[in-house]
Amino acid sequence: MEAVIRVENVTKRFGDVVALDHINVRFESGNIYGIIGRNGSGKTVLFKTMIGYIKPTDGRVVVGGKEIGKDIDFADNMGIIIENPGFLSRYTGYKNLEYLASIRKRIGRERIRESMERVGLDPDSRKKVGKYSLGMRQRLGIAQAIMENPDILILDEPMNGLDNQGVKDVRNILLECKREGKTIILASHNKEDIAVLCDTVYEMDQGRFTASPSQSGKL
Amino acid sequence: MSESMFIRLFAGISEDCFGAIPLVPFGQWLFPVGIFLLVMGFRAERNKKAEILILYRYGTILNWWKRHFTKWVAWGIYTAILLLLDALLYDIAVGRISVLSVELVLKSSVLWLVHIISMAALFGLLELFPVRRFVPGALLLLEGVTFIIGFRICKASHAMYGMWGMYLRSSWWETGGFPVGTVIAAEIGVSAVSFCIGRNYLKKSTNII
Numbered sequence: 001m002e003a004v005i006r007v008e009n010v011t012k013r014f015g016d017v018v019a020l021d022h023i024n025v026r027f028e029s030g031n032i033y034g035i036i037g038r039n040g041s042g043k044t045v046l047f048k049t050m051i052g053y054i055k056p057t058d059g060r061v062v063v064g065g066k067e068i069g070k071d072i073d074f075a076d077n078m079g080i081i082i083e084n085p086g087f088l089s090r091y092t093g094y095k096n097l098e099y100l101a102s103i104r105k106r107i108g109r110e111r112i113r114e115s116m117e118r119v120g121l122d123p124d125s126r127k128k129v130g131k132y133s134l135g136m137r138q139r140l141g142i143a144q145a146i147m148e149n150p151d152i153l154i155l156d157e158p159m160n161g162l163d164n165q166g167v168k169d170v171r172n173i174l175l176e177c178k179r180e181g182k183t184i185i186l187a188s189h190n191k192e193d194i195a196v197l198c199d200t201v202y203e204m205d206q207g208r209f210t211a212s213p214s215q216s217g218k219l
Numbered sequence: 220m221s222e223s224m225f226i227r228l229f230a231g232i233s234e235d236c237f238g239a240i241p242l243v244p245f246g247q248w249l250f251p252v253g254i255f256l257l258v259m260g261f262r263a264e265r266n267k268k269a270e271i272l273i274l275y276r277y278g279t280i281l282n283w284w285k286r287h288f289t290k291w292v293a294w295g296i297y298t299a300i301l302l303l304l305d306a307l308l309y310d311i312a313v314g315r316i317s318v319l320s321v322e323l324v325l326k327s328s329v330l331w332l333v334h335i336i337s338m339a340a341l342f343g344l345l346e347l348f349p350v351r352r353f354v355p356g357a358l359l360l361l362e363g364v365t366f367i368i369g370f371r372i373c374k375a376s377h378a379m380y381g382m383w384g385m386y387l388r389s390s391w392w393e394t395g396g397f398p399v400g401t402v403i404a405a406e407i408g409v410s411a412v413s414f415c416i417g418r419n420y421l422k423k424s425t426n427i428i
Contacts, residue, residue, distance in 0.1 A: 014426075048428065051275055055425040074275035086268025096269075103276040144272060 004029050004152060004183045005050055010059035012045055012207075019045040020056070021207040029151070032174060032184040034198030036191070042207040043187040044082065047154050050185075051080055063152070076104075079150040081158050085141030089130030093140045094123045097147060106148050115147035116140075120169055134161030142170055146177065153177060155186040159193055171197060223315045225306040230327045231385020232366075233394070240370055245363075248385070251302045252362050255335060256355035258298050259291075259342050263351065271428050280421045288343050288414050295339025299332050327386040330399070333406045334384030338362075340410035344417045347424075377402075380409075 003026035012020040019042050027033055035043050048054040050061050052074040061068040063075040087096045097112045113123040119139040129137065138161045145153055153174075159167050174184055174197055188194055194201055203210045228251050232244040277283035307324070310316045338358055345354045366381030377397040382388045383406060388396040421427065 053271075053274070053426070053428045057425075073279045073281075074277075076278050078275065080272070080275065082271050085272060086270075087272075088266065088269050090265075100272060100276060103273065104278075141272075 006062040008060050010056045013057045019207050027183050029183050030181045031199045032178050032197050034194040034201040035187045037204035041204040047156050077151040079145035080154045081141045081145050082156045087129040100144050115143040119143045135166050138162055153184045223318050224309045228306050229331050231387040233387040255298050260355040263346050291339050291343030295335050299335035326391045330386050331384050333403050337406040337409040340413040344413040
């Protein structure tokens with residue numbers, strides 16, 4: 001199967017610190033990939049490299065046949081959550097998504113409302129994002145990632161701050177996205193999320209994959 | 220005339236290049252500049268976290284930079300106009316508006332706005348670099364230090380950035396001063412160069428966020 005994302009021999013150094021050390025990995029469509037590892041192991045740097053926010057010192061990242069940083073700056077079929085999603089705190093959740101959607105101009109109001117409802121948020125709420133709980137922000141983060149129906153989802157700790165119901169909802173959304181043929185790459189500290197959701201799991205430590213990828217349920 | 224808040228804050232410092240630096244007028248000039256930089260710094264901090272979800276949606280770094288740079292300049296103009304209006308409203312409220320001529324208000328406002336646009340452009344550029352926390356302080360220092368240099372070294376005063384927003388230091392004022400056309404062109408040049416440096420920096424940058 002043709003890989004949607006190919007990370008080829010990617011190394012990233014920040015001064016003397018090697019954040020990614022000769023990473024080689026392929027991500028295919030219709031799969032959920034888990035990346036686990038302690039803080040500072042290189043997960044977020046790998047994600048940012050795949051998005052195009054960080055350029056590798058060596059190696060290359062190819063998304064949909066196009067090389068990041070050479071053919072394109074950023075992939076145009078991606079939805080992301082990196083770290084705690086930041087929003088414009090003086091706007092409502094709906095206004096934030098409307099603003100983000102206005103950049104690509106691919107979707108209308110109905111799709112934004114639908115995405116918010118899908119993650120359990122009320123699009124008509126007047127509550128400003130600044131007053132949101134961490135869980136509500138995370139739900140809004142998921143909504144912005146899926147609203148434009150991207151082929152690839154890169155999610156760094158998507159369950160962060162969610163209550164049990166929130167975790168359940170997000171798991172269902174991700175499984176639905178998988179059935180739609182999307183490629184989902186997620187980092188999580190929660191082994192249960194990884195076990196329930198992921199087809200393939202990579203463990204990172206000190207910028208490297210520590211062993212061959214394991215299949216779901218073998219953790 | 221000097222009792223007008225508008226003149227105190229936006230017309231600049233009229234004293235010649237001799238004697239001690241006029242601290243009160245100098246402070247009055249830096250006051251709105253400081254407020255402007257404070258507001259810009261607050262906006263920068265507030266929007267920074269959201270950029271991670273915004274940037275990649277532009278598809279290319281150049282598209283994002285055009286939008287980002289335009290946003291800074293637009294915020295600059297908006298904030299500068301608000302500050303000008305505040306001073307005028309104050310003068311109206313305390314009955315001092317009659318000391319202001321339309322010509323003085325318009326000319327002072329034009330020079331102030333053009334100066335603030337170039338400062339907003341510099342703000343947008345410097346904010347890209349890892350030193351972003353120091354940007355408001357650095358620009359206030361640039362304004363103050365270049366004024367002092369221009370005040371101390373008369374021959375250099377026309378070339379000093381800290382003088383360029385001041386109507387009372389310009390050729391438009393009765394005692395003469397820096398050539399307005401040249402200075403406006405220079406300020407537009409500062410903005411254009413800021414845009415180009417930012418674009419080239421981002422093209423070469425290895426860590427955008």
